[in-house]
Amino acid sequence: MEESSHNQRKLEKLAGLILIAAAVLALVVANSPLAHIYHDLLHWEVGPAMPRLGAMNFHQWVADALMAIFFLLVGLEVKREWYEGRLATAEARRLPIIAAIAGMALPAAVYLLATGFDGNLVRGWAIPAATDIAFVIGLLALLGPHAPSSLRLLLVTIAIVDDIGAVAIIAFAYTENLDGVALGAAAAVTGIMATMGLFGVRRIWPFIVGFAVLWLLVLASGVHATIAGVIAAMTVPLASGEAHSPLKHLEHALHPWVVFAIIPVFGFVSAGVHIPGDFSAISAPGAYAVSLGLLVGKQIGIFGSIYLCARLSVCSRPGGLTWPQVYGGALLCGVGFTMSLFIGALAFPGREEMIDAAKIGTLAGSLVSAILGCLVLRISSPIPFLAEDDEEYSKVFSREHQD
Numbered sequence: 001m002e003e004s005s006h007n008q009r010k011l012e013k014l015a016g017l018i019l020i021a022a023a024v025l026a027l028v029v030a031n032s033p034l035a036h037i038y039h040d041l042l043h044w045e046v047g048p049a050m051p052r053l054g055a056m057n058f059h060q061w062v063a064d065a066l067m068a069i070f071f072l073l074v075g076l077e078v079k080r081e082w083y084e085g086r087l088a089t090a091e092a093r094r095l096p097i098i099a100a101i102a103g104m105a106l107p108a109a110v111y112l113l114a115t116g117f118d119g120n121l122v123r124g125w126a127i128p129a130a131t132d133i134a135f136v137i138g139l140l141a142l143l144g145p146h147a148p149s150s151l152r153l154l155l156v157t158i159a160i161v162d163d164i165g166a167v168a169i170i171a172f173a174y175t176e177n178l179d180g181v182a183l184g185a186a187a188a189v190t191g192i193m194a195t196m197g198l199f200g201v202r203r204i205w206p207f208i209v210g211f212a213v214l215w216l217l218v219l220a221s222g223v224h225a226t227i228a229g230v231i232a233a234m235t236v237p238l239a240s241g242e243a244h245s246p247l248k249h250l251e252h253a254l255h256p257w258v259v260f261a262i263i264p265v266f267g268f269v270s271a272g273v274h275i276p277g278d279f280s281a282i283s284a285p286g287a288y289a290v291s292l293g294l295l296v297g298k299q300i301g302i303f304g305s306i307y308l309c310a311r312l313s314v315c316s317r318p319g320g321l322t323w324p325q326v327y328g329g330a331l332l333c334g335v336g337f338t339m340s341l342f343i344g345a346l347a348f349p350g351r352e353e354m355i356d357a358a359k360i361g362t363l364a365g366s367l368v369s370a371i372l373g374c375l376v377l378r379i380s381s382p383i384p385f386l387a388e389d390d391e392e393y394s395k396v397f398s399r400e401h402q403d
Helices: 001-032 035-042 058-083 092-114 122-129 134-148 149-173 180-198 205-221 225-235 246-271 285-311 323-332 337-347 351-379 391-403
Strands: none
Touching: 001 035, 001 134, 001 246, 035 058, 058 149, 058 205, 058 225, 058 246, 058 337, 092 122, 092 149, 092 285, 092 337, 122 285, 122 337, 122 351, 134 149, 134 323, 134 337, 149 225, 149 323, 149 337, 180 205, 180 225, 205 225, 225 285, 246 337, 246 351, 285 323, 285 337, 285 351, 323 351, 337 351
């Protein structure tokens, strides 16, 4: 068990480093003499023409197709956690739901206040609302014993609810001009996939085929194609108590591909933005609004809601964590990289300057949040803050060092 946990942390650390490297490489290339090659790659039309969109370029394939697989994995993880994992009981759901909602609402409010409710920018309200849990887990792995297991558990649980909220935002806030026929066909395919599970289908390939067909129909319907991933995931049987779980098998098979390939590729094609030498771009209204939302809104929303819940006895403080560590975790939740970049492109379609401003704000807010969060966790060593009667935390701390 300890060896498995140790190996998992090594993989998480590697995944975080690869994602960071992909983002840095994109920034370096986009601000070098090779920038034209980078942009030619993004606009390279490849593959067959797709419904509604026609010929798709490389960036569109990554954003619409590869990210649909990412959301398929997200949906599988959410379903498993809801029925068997960290969100399996009402009591377990209470704190992460409250913290995640506050952690999405406050950044959106800070963004809107920072932009003065400017009509040209208001569609970007959701950009700072999401947390990039892959990035955060990578940072926690790099921190080692300065980030105890109980903090990872808390942040992953919050992120599960956060992902549900992000999917809902994409589906309802950034969907226009629906095609009723394609939407009806997508609903029929979803029904067939759900029926397969109910009638005992336990092989993976019928659900993979169904996912591919559903993706094409959702793409044609006008709903963002990535939603097909979450819908398909809800139909894959968890099969609790059975010897073979299609959901767990598919989740296990997809995880390395998503973490080590899809997310870094998306980070590379999305993070490349030209930054003026005087860094004046961060002063653009959209840029500083996003950065403030991530840096200020996230920490206030998550830490503030957890603290108030504990003070009002709505929920107890997460077991084994000190308040400085909870605050450090809340700061890390300001790393919005993948989802913030994704939502930024949806918020301002075809408006490259505004998308670039959102990217700069996302990168700046995420970077500062990551640095401050790591510093707080590094400084708040468990020993000085360890309460004498906090036996659970003592066990966690001992286990961390034994590993």
